[in-house]
Amino acid sequence: MQKVTISRKFELSASHRYWRDAWSEEKNKKEFGLCISPYGHGHNYELHVTITGDINPETGMIVNLTVLKSRVKNILNQFDHKFLNLDTDYFKDKIPTTENIALVLFELIDEDLSKDGYELVRIRLYERHDLYAEVWK
Amino acid sequence: MQKVTISRKFELSASHRYWRDAWSEEKNKKEFGLCISPYGHGHNYELHVTITGDINPETGMIVNLTVLKSRVKNILNQFDHKFLNLDTDYFKDKIPTTENIALVLFELIDEDLSKDGYELVRIRLYERHDLYAEVWK
Amino acid sequence: MQKVTISRKFELSASHRYWRDAWSEEKNKKEFGLCISPYGHGHNYELHVTITGDINPETGMIVNLTVLKSRVKNILNQFDHKFLNLDTDYFKDKIPTTENIALVLFELIDEDLSKDGYELVRIRLYERHDLYAEVWK
Amino acid sequence: MQKVTISRKFELSASHRYWRDAWSEEKNKKEFGLCISPYGHGHNYELHVTITGDINPETGMIVNLTVLKSRVKNILNQFDHKFLNLDTDYFKDKIPTTENIALVLFELIDEDLSKDGYELVRIRLYERHDLYAEVWK
Amino acid sequence: MQKVTISRKFELSASHRYWRDAWSEEKNKKEFGLCISPYGHGHNYELHVTITGDINPETGMIVNLTVLKSRVKNILNQFDHKFLNLDTDYFKDKIPTTENIALVLFELIDEDLSKDGYELVRIRLYERHDLYAEVWK
Amino acid sequence: MQKVTISRKFELSASHRYWRDAWSEEKNKKEFGLCISPYGHGHNYELHVTITGDINPETGMIVNLTVLKSRVKNILNQFDHKFLNLDTDYFKDKIPTTENIALVLFELIDEDLSKDGYELVRIRLYERHDLYAEVWK
Numbered sequence: 001m002q003k004v005t006i007s008r009k010f011e012l013s014a015s016h017r018y019w020r021d022a023w024s025e026e027k028n029k030k031e032f033g034l035c036i037s038p039y040g041h042g043h044n045y046e047l048h049v050t051i052t053g054d055i056n057p058e059t060g061m062i063v064n065l066t067v068l069k070s071r072v073k074n075i076l077n078q079f080d081h082k083f084l085n086l087d088t089d090y091f092k093d094k095i096p097t098t099e100n101i102a103l104v105l106f107e108l109i110d111e112d113l114s115k116d117g118y119e120l121v122r123i124r125l126y127e128r129h130d131l132y133a134e135v136w137k
Numbered sequence: 138m139q140k141v142t143i144s145r146k147f148e149l150s151a152s153h154r155y156w157r158d159a160w161s162e163e164k165n166k167k168e169f170g171l172c173i174s175p176y177g178h179g180h181n182y183e184l185h186v187t188i189t190g191d192i193n194p195e196t197g198m199i200v201n202l203t204v205l206k207s208r209v210k211n212i213l214n215q216f217d218h219k220f221l222n223l224d225t226d227y228f229k230d231k232i233p234t235t236e237n238i239a240l241v242l243f244e245l246i247d248e249d250l251s252k253d254g255y256e257l258v259r260i261r262l263y264e265r266h267d268l269y270a271e272v273w274k
Numbered sequence: 275m276q277k278v279t280i281s282r283k284f285e286l287s288a289s290h291r292y293w294r295d296a297w298s299e300e301k302n303k304k305e306f307g308l309c310i311s312p313y314g315h316g317h318n319y320e321l322h323v324t325i326t327g328d329i330n331p332e333t334g335m336i337v338n339l340t341v342l343k344s345r346v347k348n349i350l351n352q353f354d355h356k357f358l359n360l361d362t363d364y365f366k367d368k369i370p371t372t373e374n375i376a377l378v379l380f381e382l383i384d385e386d387l388s389k390d391g392y393e394l395v396r397i398r399l400y401e402r403h404d405l406y407a408e409v410w411k
Numbered sequence: 412m413q414k415v416t417i418s419r420k421f422e423l424s425a426s427h428r429y430w431r432d433a434w435s436e437e438k439n440k441k442e443f444g445l446c447i448s449p450y451g452h453g454h455n456y457e458l459h460v461t462i463t464g465d466i467n468p469e470t471g472m473i474v475n476l477t478v479l480k481s482r483v484k485n486i487l488n489q490f491d492h493k494f495l496n497l498d499t500d501y502f503k504d505k506i507p508t509t510e511n512i513a514l515v516l517f518e519l520i521d522e523d524l525s526k527d528g529y530e531l532v533r534i535r536l537y538e539r540h541d542l543y544a545e546v547w548k
Numbered sequence: 549m550q551k552v553t554i555s556r557k558f559e560l561s562a563s564h565r566y567w568r569d570a571w572s573e574e575k576n577k578k579e580f581g582l583c584i585s586p587y588g589h590g591h592n593y594e595l596h597v598t599i600t601g602d603i604n605p606e607t608g609m610i611v612n613l614t615v616l617k618s619r620v621k622n623i624l625n626q627f628d629h630k631f632l633n634l635d636t637d638y639f640k641d642k643i644p645t646t647e648n649i650a651l652v653l654f655e656l657i658d659e660d661l662s663k664d665g666y667e668l669v670r671i672r673l674y675e676r677h678d679l680y681a682e683v684w685k
Numbered sequence: 686m687q688k689v690t691i692s693r694k695f696e697l698s699a700s701h702r703y704w705r706d707a708w709s710e711e712k713n714k715k716e717f718g719l720c721i722s723p724y725g726h727g728h729n730y731e732l733h734v735t736i737t738g739d740i741n742p743e744t745g746m747i748v749n750l751t752v753l754k755s756r757v758k759n760i761l762n763q764f765d766h767k768f769l770n771l772d773t774d775y776f777k778d779k780i781p782t783t784e785n786i787a788l789v790l791f792e793l794i795d796e797d798l799s800k801d802g803y804e805l806v807r808i809r810l811y812e813r814h815d816l817y818a819e820v821w822k
Contacts, residue, residue, distance in 0.1 A: 002240060002243055004270060006270050007268070007271070034491065037492050037498065039450075042427075059169075061234050094742070107687075129694070130693060135689050139821070144817050146816070171355035178316055178355040178357065181403075197784060218309065218315040220313030266318075275548075277547055279545045280509060281542070324545075329511065333506060340444065373610055404558075405557070413684065417646060471566075561728055563768070588768055590701075590729075630726060
């Protein structure tokens with residue numbers, strides 16, 4: 001029996017800063033390089049959301065893409081065109097690295113989709129074309 | 138021991154329509170949106186075909202790419218530059234969604250390649266740059 | 275003095291057929307190859323729209339992108355998710371090649387934007403990633 | 412006689428905000444939408460720098476790419492990983508739109524390269540994959 | 549009256565070496581860096597060929613793409629899967645830089661296409677995704 | 686509990702030749718086609734390196750990307766701007782196919798990263814945009 005997934009790409013533009021108050025400026029610079037710039041800098045993030053489940057025999061779809069788009073965009077609205085450190089509550093005590101942003105997005109999307117029985121398989125988050133994190137359970 | 142796969146991308150241009158006769162126009166529109174347009178619309182599909190197996194020590198290859206290209210293109214000829222609903226027999230009773238097209242292609246390619254011992258691991262089918270299905274066993 | 279343009283990419287999915295009734299099937303096939311398939315086939319078209327003009331000193335913009343998107347999408351609605359030969363009036367007497375579609379789009383967008391003083395410099399229309407037409411005045 | 416140019420792509424990550432103090436929040440929101448977010452948001456900018464000139468018959472090059480990279484990166488260091496509104500002096504009195512950033516970069520790169528006789532033909536600045544400005548003289 | 553061009557992308561894989569016998573190894577290294585490696589190194593080149601002319605009212609085409617592909621590929625066969633310095637005669641006395649390869653290709657394609665009245669407007673040659681030359685008359 | 690990986694893309698330009706001395710020219714040509722060209726030909730390879738491990742709670746990172754880049758580039762220096770058959774020792778007795786190059790790179794990177802406890806999950810090596818191998822354990 002074949003397994004099938006469907007994946008949809010989303011985009012968001014956000015800015016962030018890497019900095020730990022508990023560290024000296026020297027240590028911050030050593031660990032985080034240019035990312036310590038005080039007012040932050042930004043990226044065009046790309047998010048791939050991958051869903052699995054039975055294909056509805058009437059629609060031929062695992063999930064209606066209009067529904068998926070609406071739900072994921074509703075979550076991404078908290079992050080899009082925002083400074084992640086100050087405009088959201090998720091990075092008060094952790095650095096908004098690609099890994100950490102991906103973990104936060106996975107949990108939010110998984111929690112939301114699972115309410116209606118959609119199964120989130122995996123997300124992939126690109127910070128740049130040459131850097132991405134993946135999260136799955 | 139390492140596992141190795143080799144993947145080749147193929148392209149095809151096809152059109153399709155989402156429509157169920159058993160449903161009213163309103164229900165079709167609600168489920169399928171713009172995709173109910175009567176004469177169809179189309180896409181540049183991209184298909185990634187991933188093969189595994191032992192590497193032939195003489196050629197350094199899992200599969201000769203000329204052979205792989207020839208066999209997969211031979212299958213894709215049924216779909217390329219076609220209206221999937223009317224020009225093929227695969228979507229008489231199911232909607233040609235990305236999921237369903239990917240399932241049909243997986244079965245055809247898997248059946249063909251397995252005749253000569255090639256092991257199809259997975260396919261990925263892009264309908265657009267931001268939408269794709271994956272199928273594996 | 276520098277010259278500046280701003281360009282925005284749009285996407286549409288449509289299908290088309292190359293066929294001339296005045297020609298025999300043989301001649302159609304010789305000229306148009308696979309594109310004579312009777313029910314058509316399709317593409318994900320990408321359209322780049324390039325505008326010039328003075329930069330508004332208050333907004334820093336040649337054109338407000340929300341306005342540009344709204345006007346261009348309003349025009350593209352006639353073509354998106356359509357079979358260009360039958361669903362539009364523009365290709366009754368000409369083949370919907372990339373060149374001809376680009377000409378039609380240029381004229382429609384140019385006429386619309388010039389009403390409010392926006393200057394359309396050039397459009398580029400991709401039928402596939404490896405084939406595109408450009409139109410300018 | 413043929414004309415020849417050579418182009419090199421550069422990348423930078425920065426953040427920005429669109430806001431005019433002289434306007435009400437309502438007017439700012441109407442003109443600039445999500446871009447008024449107070450702490451800014453960001454992008455992965457891509458900059459294409461196009462140079463022309465005689466091809467040096469010994470090196471076969473219009474410009475040594477190591478030299479070009481070094482000079483352009485030296486300029487981009489003022490912008491990379493920065494919040495353009497606060498970390499640079501160029502946008503104190505103008506909005507850091509794609510058009511305005513491209514104009515600033517063109518002037519800086521043109522002034523620097525012309526010192527040694529390199530002729531800058533054109534720059535193209537992508538804010539996103541679907542939005543870019545071009546500047547030339 | 550609008551002007552129209554049609555462009556087609558081609559791909560070739562070749563290798564090359566930057567080296568001048570008249571120079572010392574030190575000077576070669578200083579000018580050409582890693583590109584002096586004795587057995588060469590290689591690239592996936594992408595070539596964009598842009599044609600203009602009247603649109604044939606019967607076919608809707610400036611040039612039949614099958615004809616264009618055949619003619620350009622016939623020329624590229626001299627370069628594809630070759631070591632440009634030794635396998636071709638064009639770089640006996642000049643370095644196979646992106647600029648010089650583009651000039652050679654422009655002349656060959658222009659000469660060939662002009663025999664049948666096709667007008668070559670411009671070529672663009674990518675050596676990498678971030679480096680390209682353009683040639684026109 | 687979620688699993689997380691971080692991936693970084695690297696680029697290298699190299700050339701190679703497919704040829705077996707033990708075979709006749711006819712057999713070499715039949716198996717390897719254009720790739721038997723005596724002086725080789727080349728590609729822009731892209732390498733995706735995927736790492737997993739615990740996220741350091743202080744840095745938010747599985748691995749510091751500056752460290753990862755430095756270590757992987759140090760390994761790639763043996764291959765970048767080289768003719769793989771003659772300039773490296775890895776392909777004396779095996780053909781430098783995408784599969785074999787990927788295996789060599791996986792072993793070198795895995796051995797190097799595991800010294801300091803970094804866990805290499807998978808690599809993906811593109812020879813061209815439409816051909817890639819993956820290796821994992």
